Amino acid sequence: MGGAAGVDDAGGLGGLSTPLPLSDKFPGASTLRCLACGPCLAVAAMFLFPGSVLAHQQIVVTDDAGREVRLGAPARRVVTLAPHLTEMLFAVGAGDAAVGAVAYSDYPPAALELPRVGGARGVDVEAVLALEPDLVLAWASAPQGGAARRLEALGIPVFKSSPGSLDEVARTMERIGRLVGRDQGGEAQAAALRGQIAALRDEYGPDTEAETALRVFYEVWHEPLMTVGGGHFISEIIALCGGRNIFSGLDTPSPRVDREALLARDPQVIFSATASEEETAALLARWARWPDLAAVRHAQVRALPADLLGRPGPRLAAGGRQLCRQLAQARKQLRDDPGD
Numbered sequence: 001m002g003g004a005a006g007v008d009d010a011g012g013l014g015g016l017s018t019p020l021p022l023s024d025k026f027p028g029a030s031t032l033r034c035l036a037c038g039p040c041l042a043v044a045a046m047f048l049f050p051g052s053v054l055a056h057q058q059i060v061v062t063d064d065a066g067r068e069v070r071l072g073a074p075a076r077r078v079v080t081l082a083p084h085l086t087e088m089l090f091a092v093g094a095g096d097a098a099v100g101a102v103a104y105s106d107y108p109p110a111a112l113e114l115p116r117v118g119g120a121r122g123v124d125v126e127a128v129l130a131l132e133p134d135l136v137l138a139w140a141s142a143p144q145g146g147a148a149r150r151l152e153a154l155g156i157p158v159f160k161s162s163p164g165s166l167d168e169v170a171r172t173m174e175r176i177g178r179l180v181g182r183d184q185g186g187e188a189q190a191a192a193l194r195g196q197i198a199a200l201r202d203e204y205g206p207d208t209e210a211e212t213a214l215r216v217f218y219e220v221w222h223e224p225l226m227t228v229g230g231g232h233f234i235s236e237i238i239a240l241c242g243g244r245n246i247f248s249g250l251d252t253p254s255p256r257v258d259r260e261a262l263l264a265r266d267p268q269v270i271f272s273a274t275a276s277e278e279e280t281a282a283l284l285a286r287w288a289r290w291p292d293l294a295a296v297r298h299a300q301v302r303a304l305p306a307d308l309l310g311r312p313g314p315r316l317a318a319g320g321r322q323l324c325r326q327l328a329q330a331r332k333q334l335r336d337d338p339g340d
Helices: 029-035 040-048 083-091 109-113 125-130 145-153 166-179 183-204 233-240 259-265 277-287 316-336
Strands: 059-062 068-071 078-080 098-100 135-139 158-161 214-219 243-245 269-274 301-305
Touching (some): 078 083, 083 109, 083 135, 083 183, 125 145, 135 145, 166 233, 183 233, 233 316, 277 301
Parallel strands (some): 135 158, 214 269
Antiparallel strands (some): 059 068
């Protein structure tokens, strides 16, 4: 691994460890004899035989399922099976390679023009095949496993994404960039996200706050009630903003929780992602039925933009900044609140 394609660990070409039978009359033959046993053979062959397999480097990345995804060349026709993967593909500069996506792939606006091959309930494998992709980007945690396995069985490379931490989100963009031949674009997006997250940590992190971290509940879904566990990137954002996810002790990324567990932890702030004013109004009305919670008593049930914080993609830091700002506002209001 790491050397030129076709060069084994011993430095030879496919086990060849003796000089190539080049004519003494061939210019540079003596030099090539000296190079034939080492890694330089591959470099020399790339110049002498540019059409050979030595001149072509295979692309190999490991996805979030721990599987190696191998491509003989950068992907030119890509189908994405999750909105965050569509965003990432465009962000690394490969929007021209996108040929299909799933429902809710709405950013950037150009993504709205892509043919749809499914949604939350499943993927139409035949529709994917009709687009003739040379790579499929799939959401490893979604109910699309069957479709992904069928596509792989038919010989289509599938990269499975399931980033848990913020750095894994950045690394996903790096790997997608590599798969589509946009290495620099993937690296630039990853560096930008890491820089933005570092800036949030410096500005809002617990090291800059004298107060104890606020108890935070993040609602993923309301029926059944679901939240984020400690290994989720949203839990990481809550911590860097100076809060404490009250269910950070759970290992499951999106666990179900019951009323008793929530009441026992008594969050001071409740966040939920909404996509409209109607959803925000419904959120507030729903939590108004929980008057025993500190967050409800002190009017600290807050809405966040669903497409920013809920998607592990290039705009995640923007969603994180909104959470940090709202948590800072909540801290000030709770400090000034004369109540309990």
